Amino acid sequence: MITYINNKAHEFNDLEQAFSEDPDTKEMFWLNISNPTANDFKFLKNKFNFHHLTIEDCMHKAKRSKINDYNDYHFLIISTTDNNVSNAFSYNNIYIYISLNYIITIHYGENKSIKKIINDINNGLSIVSNGSDFVLYNILDDAIDQLFIVTDKVEEKINFLEEESMNNPVQSTLNNIMKIKKTVIKLRRVVSPLREVLNTLLRHDDIITEKYRVYFTDIYDHALRIYDLIESDHEMVTSCLELYSSQLSNSMNKVMKVLTIITTIMMPLTIITGIYGMNFQDMPELHYKYGYFITIFIMFFISFCEIIYFNKKKWL
Template sequence: MRKIKFKKGKKNQPFNLEYTGIHKEHQSEMQLFVYDDLSVKEYEDLNVWDIDKYMNPKQNNWLNLHGLNNIELIKSLGDYFKIDNFILADILNTTKRTKVEELSEILFFNIKSLLPIDDSDNIKVEQISFLIKDGVLISFQEKRSDFFTHIRERLRVHSGIVRSKKADYLLYILLDAIMENFYITLENEEDKVEELINLSKESTDPIILEKIEKHRDNFHFLKRSIIPLRESLYNIKSIKDDNVFNAIETENFTFFSRLHQKSLELLEQIDSDMSALESASNFFFSAQTHKMNEIMKTLTIVSAIFIPLTFIVGVYGMNFENLPELKYQYGYQTVMGFMFLIVMGMIIYFKKRRWF
């Protein structure tokens, strides 16, 4: 789990752009979709000077950038679209929390995309930023991924209403695709929590407690990622009353309200799962306590049985010459038999009292 570092955040000033993410081996690539209800065109491996040649202001334009390593390319993109440097800094600084901002003629939205890592209890994180200006949607991804593959296919085959809508609707379905990753991650965590609950009922291995704490951290991380998303989606409602600049059409606010509702559902489910995880933790400690009590009970019973035997052995171990049974021919057998009767009597008594 990545943590915010004060020094790193302080270093990222608008005049000194720097990518702070971990996907530094991925090359920057641009992809452009130009579409409307009648046609769609797709362009790969673009340069900034290609944008004028292919972009059509009379149609919808989606420009997607994979990889944030090429700072000069991002600066050039910012100059072309007249994007302020502090927005570019927020795009490159992956320690920033999810937020939405409406500035002049720009709607800016960034979000964390979470997915489980195969054969691991960790979660992989990628920051994705969106920017709408002059009807153009620009998306910034840290690396090439398959989050939006189905959306690209919908554009190509004219599935649904996406090609008949503006850039704000495209932003909605892109955000919806990212939120699906939250559901996938949460479902994966729930499966592992269910396994832990079953394990905690069968074993008291300390490794179970370590896994419980790990998944507790994962749920906290999920919650910290979704709460600012919920706030951002709620803040979009305020844009509806903004008479200066409306990047979202009035009839499309309903779609963003659905996303807000999904974020509430996710948070409720996380709270429920954390309660289940807390129950698993309590059950584990209860099992540990019960096991310890059983051990102490066994040791106490053994000690109680040996107390009278130790007393008898101590009496006959005294070095007095005139012990009454010292010269008795069957003294040893008698004492051993008596000690055996004491042991059996105490065991029967303990059994009757259900002490073991």
């Protein structure tokens, strides 16, 4: 699907149709391409003379955020998230060609950031007419907002896992901790290069006009904050894993303590039964009328005394 946006959004099935109906590329426009085909890339390369390496990045779905400078345009890869960490954190990229006269975005599947901006334009907001850098700002701003949502959800899940590690250190808790740890690591891999891209953008006067520089500075500050939150989440996950291991060890120690106490209580009883289980002929107690009851009483009395002693020592 091709979305050609100037004063308002227009939908087209292919690029040739979009430019045949509005062939003037000197006026500022935004071209959004969802799920591009090989013919779309061929058209872009011929019409705008885009470098073949950038085309390859788009076709091969390069994942790391970056920015490349060329003579007449700049090429960016921006990572956006689906703000869903219920099962597995995932993200998709927006591939952006930008110059003073146009901005071209390419993505695969539905992208929430792009969809939101198009809806805003359809609702009457003036975005494209304010320049390509303002469109780029809106894309980046929404991408950063989505990252804030993800980090909040991650932090909530980590807090829940901390309670689970404290109260119920079972195998499923460990599995969930490892899943959220992978999510945090993946988030850091997304945000770290995005932070570098924003830092580079702030030094490009040919992309960002002075009017909107403060907007990009604000986004960069948000990216730094997100990165700090992710680092904090990583430390929290590590602490959660240590807490799980500690609680598991404590649980095991409690079990061993109970077993040790039981063994200690049974030890003198075993000695008594072992002595009277020997097959000697001359054992006077064997023929005593109440010998069995006296022995049982002594065994219970010894066990009771041991329990009182353990309780006094606070071993129970």
